[in-house]
Amino acid sequence: MKCSEFLHELTNYLDGAIDDRTKAELEDHLAWCHNCYVVCDTTKKTIEIYRDSQLYELPEDLRTRLRTAIVSKCKAKKKVGPESV
Amino acid sequence: MNTIQNRVSEPAVSDELTLVQAAKAGDVGAFEELVRRYDRNVFRIAQHITQNREDAEDVVQDAFLKAYGNLNQFQGQSKFYTWLVRIAVNEALMKLRRRRPERMVSLDEDVKTEEDSLPREVADWSPNPEQQYSQAELRDILSRTIQGLPPSFRTVFVLRDVEGLSTEETAEALDLSIPAVKSRLLRARLQLRDRLSRYFQRRESADGGPKHNGGDGNQ
Numbered sequence: 001m002k003c004s005e006f007l008h009e010l011t012n013y014l015d016g017a018i019d020d021r022t023k024a025e026l027e028d029h030l031a032w033c034h035n036c037y038v039v040c041d042t043t044k045k046t047i048e049i050y051r052d053s054q055l056y057e058l059p060e061d062l063r064t065r066l067r068t069a070i071v072s073k074c075k076a077k078k079k080v081g082p083e084s085v
Numbered sequence: 086m087n088t089i090q091n092r093v094s095e096p097a098v099s100d101e102l103t104l105v106q107a108a109k110a111g112d113v114g115a116f117e118e119l120v121r122r123y124d125r126n127v128f129r130i131a132q133h134i135t136q137n138r139e140d141a142e143d144v145v146q147d148a149f150l151k152a153y154g155n156l157n158q159f160q161g162q163s164k165f166y167t168w169l170v171r172i173a174v175n176e177a178l179m180k181l182r183r184r185r186p187e188r189m190v191s192l193d194e195d196v197k198t199e200e201d202s203l204p205r206e207v208a209d210w211s212p213n214p215e216q217q218y219s220q221a222e223l224r225d226i227l228s229r230t231i232q233g234l235p236p237s238f239r240t241v242f243v244l245r246d247v248e249g250l251s252t253e254e255t256a257e258a259l260d261l262s263i264p265a266v267k268s269r270l271l272r273a274r275l276q277l278r279d280r281l282s283r284y285f286q287r288r289e290s291a292d293g294g295p296k297h298n299g300g301d302g303n304q
Contacts, residue, residue: 056132
């Protein structure tokens, strides 16, 4: 397996969306290709860091304000009639 | 390797349809519960796409109001959340287009060839790279790094890897084919990895010999 073939399958490999035979081939490649091992490992870390980052969390006060606004507009629409919302 | 965890818990989905039915019948309280369930997700997605806090606030309001106004269009073949994400992504892209009228913003754009995504920086990272930085510094690094991706790439990345939608749900929410989602996701992941390497790569000790620094000097 060439490195380009490994990279082509990287997303499926990280997502576990891969058959056993291809998985074995990829892991065989990882065993001897240090560059692909590093790319695979650090790509996994990239995903984990973003997922765990709490980037763009909605602050509780803003959350309440937005929800109150949404609900009051929904109620106003409801008064006009359900067909018109 | 672990598979990606979904950020919307499965038990929550089981009674989702009941809430949707109640909201359709005019129960605003039921709709409010749906807002509570998904407002954080919609805000995160919107800010990832628009890269603007005020726009993201608008998207949360507009997306939920549009969903409420069109509940009768929701047939229940997909999860309510996937349907809502589809509305939110469209609202967010409209905001982005308004803010950047000089640039066409489309999820169909296929910006670069496969070769452009091939890793240039293969230096290994420190064992716990995120711990080298404070929370605020780390968020700044992650935010600036993902901003550099084309909107079509970062949208797929945030839905799949941050929000934990499946490939099929992402394809449905973005109206893309499954191969298109997979291709964008691979390139988004590799580009983010490449860009983060400048911050996270393993540092040699002072006497450890020459060390290429993959960054741009703005460490």
